[in-house]
Amino acid sequence: MFGLIGHLTSLAHAQAVARDLGYEEYADQGLEFWCMAPPQIVDDITVTSITGQTIQGKYVESCFLPEMLAAKKFKAATRKIVNAMVHAQKNGIDITALGGFSSIIFETFNLAQIRQVRNIQLEIERFTTGNTHTAYIICRQIEEATRKFGIDLSKSTVAVCGATGDIGSAVCRWLDKRSDVQDLILVARNQERLQDLQAQLGRGKIMDIDSALPLADVVVWVASMAKGMEIDPSVLKRPCVLIDGGYPKNMATMIQQPDVHVINGGIVEHSLDIDWKIMKIVNMSAPARQLFACFAESMLLEFEGWHTNFSWGRNQITVENMEKIGLVSIKHGFRPLIA
Ligand code: NDP
Numbered sequence: 001m002f003g004l005i006g007h008l009t010s011l012a013h014a015q016a017v018a019r020d021l022g023y024e025e026y027a028d029q030g031l032e033f034w035c036m037a038p039p040q041i042v043d044d045i046t047v048t049s050i051t052g053q054t055i056q057g058k059y060v061e062s063c064f065l066p067e068m069l070a071a072k073k074f075k076a077a078t079r080k081i082v083n084a085m086v087h088a089q090k091n092g093i094d095i096t097a098l099g100g101f102s103s104i105i106f107e108t109f110n111l112a113q114i115r116q117v118r119n120i121q122l123e124i125e126r127f128t129t130g131n132t133h134t135a136y137i138i139c140r141q142i143e144e145a146t147r148k149f150g151i152d153l154s155k156s157t158v159a160v161c162g163a164t165g166d167i168g169s170a171v172c173r174w175l176d177k178r179s180d181v182q183d184l185i186l187v188a189r190n191q192e193r194l195q196d197l198q199a200q201l202g203r204g205k206i207m208d209i210d211s212a213l214p215l216a217d218v219v220v221w222v223a224s225m226a227k228g229m230e231i232d233p234s235v236l237k238r239p240c241v242l243i244d245g246g247y248p249k250n251m252a253t254m255i256q257q258p259d260v261h262v263i264n265g266g267i268v269e270h271s272l273d274i275d276w277k278i279m280k281i282v283n284m285s286a287p288a289r290q291l292f293a294c295f296a297e298s299m300l301l302e303f304e305g306w307h308t309n310f311s312w313g314r315n316q317i318t319v320e321n322m323e324k325i326g327l328v329s330i331k332h333g334f335r336p337l338i339a
Contacts, residue, residue, distance in 0.1 A: 002057040002302035003088045003096030004045075004295045005081070006278070007064040009248040010227075014065055017281050035076035037063040039084040041091060046275040047299050050333035055302045058093060059278045060084050062102060066226035066248060069101075077101075078109045086117045089126055094307045096127050097298035100247040103129035104224050107166070107314045125309050128301060130294025132311040133329060134266045135170035136322040137293040138245050140336040141263055142171075142218055143179060145241045148338060149261050151217050159185035159216035161209055161250065162223030164193040167266070170317035171220055176201050177319050185212045188223070216240065221250035221265065228252030236260055247292065264337055266293045271333035290337060300328045 008014040011031055018026035021042065026033070043059035062084035068077040081102050088096040098106055105111070106129075115122050146153050158175055162168040163186035175181045184204040186194050194206045213219065214235045221244045228249045236242075238259040244251050245265030255262055270289045279287035301310055310325065311317065329335075 001093050002055060002298040003060055003091075003093035004057065004099055004278070004298060005039075005060045005062050005084045005088060005096055005102050006099040006282075006295070007062050007066075007080075007101060008282070009066065011065055011067050014063075020281070031065065031067055031071060031073075034063055034065050035068060035073055039063060039080070039087040041087070043276050043278045045278075047270070048272050049303055049331075050271050051303075051331065053303055053332075055299065057299065057302070058088075058091060059276070060088050060091075060096070064101060064105070066101060070226050074109065077105050078111060081105045082111060082114055082117055082122075085122060085127060086120050089120060089123060094126060095298050095301045097130040097294045098127055099130065099292055099294050101224070101226075103131065103166070103294075124312075126307070127312075128297055128309050129166065129311040130292070130297035131166045131170065132317050132321050133297035133300065133325045134245065134293040135167045135174065135317055136326045136329070137268055137336045138167065138171055138220060138222070138243060138265050139174040139179070139322070140326070141243050141265060141338060142175070142220065142241070144336060144338050145243065145261060145263050146218060149239050149241060151239060151241065153182075153218075154180040155182055156217035157181075157183040157185060157215050158218040158220065159187055159207070159209075159212040160220045160222065161187040161212070162221065162246075163204070164188040164190065164197050164315075165222055165224060166314045166317065167245065168220070168222045169197055169315045170319075170322060171222065172197065172201055172204065173317070174319055174322060176203060185216060187212050210235075218243065221246050223250050225250050231255075233257055233260060264339060267291070267337040268293050268296050268329070268334040269337050270296075271335070285339070296329065296334050297325060300325060300332060300334075303332050304328055
């Protein structure tokens with residue numbers, strides 16, 4: 001059985017969802033209440049591959065909210081993730097994806113050192129960040145969207161916002177090795193990590209986001225921002241492709257302008273309907289078929305019987321593993337969303 005550990009994007013979102021699901025006692029509560037709330041299994045899932053194989057899974061709501069980080073409630077945030085992992089393990093789930101901020105909190109607060117939680121010995125190999133599949137899907141979105149919108153990657157500049165992160169650095173490695181990209185722009189805040197990445201790649205210009213936007217034919221947004229940033233669309237190149245893979249989204253601005261193509265980053269579409277309710281809750285436009293690529297990774301590991309932490313640690317994703325998960329993604333009927 002596979003599992004998905006997820007969270008909602010804000011307190012307002014969580015309150016609205018609680019009301020929709022009939023958890024009235026959660027709907028009017030503030031952040032303190034969510035800090036105390038235990039993890040819940042709120043969805044049972046059945047997925048069928050185009051090979052005909054069927055698997056079962058569960059969605060575990062961790063009750064983490066990005067506002068907990070903004071309010072410096074780090075203890076509550078880490079407790080949410082550890083408790084959700086324990087809950088998944090106790091429910092017999094073999095392989096569980098740590099969606100969105102779950103893996104970021106796990107890495108940032110070095111939760112790998114916590115092995116014993118009450119009477120449960122955490123079995124780390126039952127969890128995957130899902131970031132290898134996410135990075136692979138974002139790279140395929142770059143390649144397919146540029147082809148669709150007439151942008152020649154070999155003459156293009158791609159800016160990666162969040163370049164030094166787990167997903168961002170994997171995207172940079174793929175773009176360097178597999179796609180014939182002319183220029184790479186590396187955007188993040190910590191200069192030392194940017195310089196290390198630049199040295200590893202042997203290329204890439206380090207810039208801040210304001211300098212990068214007017215130069216980029218493609219912008220990949222994979223920064224771990226608790227809240228999206230406003231951008232001024234008038235500075236963007238035309239045509240350009242913006243791939244927002246953040247959860248919550250990195251771009252707060254809704255852009256609807258000719259020749260500016262905004263793609264929902266890190267999202268896959270399955271070839272067959274999935275029996276679940278959870279993607280409706282996170283406002284996917286086709287909730288029976290669209291999902292986060294990290295969640296799809298745990299489904300792929302279950303389909304293949306690879307009950308192992310395929311994506312683990314930070315900045316260790318290889319192009320070879322992206323290709324490997326990519327092959328099984330295609331085999332089971334997932335494709336990158338280009339909308
Ligand atoms: P990491 O924590 O590994 O990396 C985050 C990156 O963002 C770092 O390079 C960090 O560098 C940078 N960053 C953070 N804040 C800012 C900022 N204000 N401006 C510029 N750069 C910034 O995160 P992941 O790679 O694991 O995840 C990245 C995003 O992808 C998150 O939003 C996550 O929720 C989302 N995600 C989406 C998935 C999907 O299936 N679609 C799956 C998993 C994650 P620095 O701190 O130096 O600025």
